Amino acid sequence: MKCALVTGGSRGIGSAICQKLAIDTDYHILINYQFNKEEAENTLEKIIAKGATGEILKFDVTNFDEVKSVLTEWQDANPEAVVEAIINNAGITKDGLFMWMSQEDWSSVINTSLNGFFNVTNFFMQKMLRNKFGRIVNIVSLSGVKGTAGQTNYSAAKGGVVAATKALAQEIAKRNITVNAVAPGFIRTDMTSELDEKELIKMIPVNRFGEAEEVADLVSFLVSKKASYITGEVININGGIYS
Template structure:
């Protein structure tokens, strides 16, 4: 019986690459998305063409009632072996000009969304005494980035939560880690000055979603059974 991986925010970009890679690894996928139905369906088709099952779950990770309504019936039937918290949101701007709404929304999606999804899943993982949780953080949460006080705060919080949760569940053979992508070729780069950014990256290029997915695949694999509470940076050397 194939194991299940739940991937949030998986209709495009890094999340889509992670879902497809885990399907290639043999997982059936529970694919969460919020609005991009056509994108989620395209990823689902790719996964079924690989020969794995894909269940689409439309909910907003920042809304606890929405999460409960969607996940509870699924968790009553089965328990994922792997949970990848990838859903994220940016609302960039200098803090002096940032609205309370933009501050709160970014923290709700990136940090509270982690709590809303992880709590019901890890509670059930404890019963099975096994599981992998991988949180998609960011280099922004490690170094700080001008114009991203809200996003940096959320991702730094996610790294801290990763470390604490890892300690709480280690005795039940549940491993909790984070990956921290740097500049990755997704829509989040569309408005950034790459001509200024790339010279700062030691490898001289931005990364790909597949390179992030490969790291998540490793952390969910039998090759990573003695790794927990860690943050794996995938940033081309821009921060060490």
């Protein structure tokens, strides 16, 4: 059984990626979530409706021991399963000016994106190297490429993942494992629902927010065999806002 794991897969971009992979690939989809079980189940139903298989895995990506425990238990229960694709999508924002930022707001955002990437990817790394095939896609952000005022923590977290993407790609390319990052700009999801869309689209050359499905299409391509010669890249998907 070949599998794709999507962290933060219950809602928004993560859910769209799960559903797109269900259509485009033969992967058994592993939907990770931390809080919203109802949305995770909803995503699973949509995957099954599209003729694919999947299951839900609850763990907090920031907790190394919990990640290891849940994934080890899953691997032991599914000894024939091979995770070929990892989409590190879990991320949170706690925006605010740096001068007022609490240590907790700094650490929790860094831990989710950057340590989450390590905890999940590191678990599967040796298995992928032995298997001599893998696709790792890290969902970063315009903020991690360009920097965004009021998001020093989020920019630092995603910028760290950008650098890690480039370094890891060089380490493991010979084993036919690609590592790429996708940097969305303003995408219409729960995370951006509080933003002033009418004001912000003035900054966007294509004059609209993107859709989660458009990000999912790009991720699906990077996971495919067609993208075998693309690694260490950060691909912007932002309607023309370039850093």
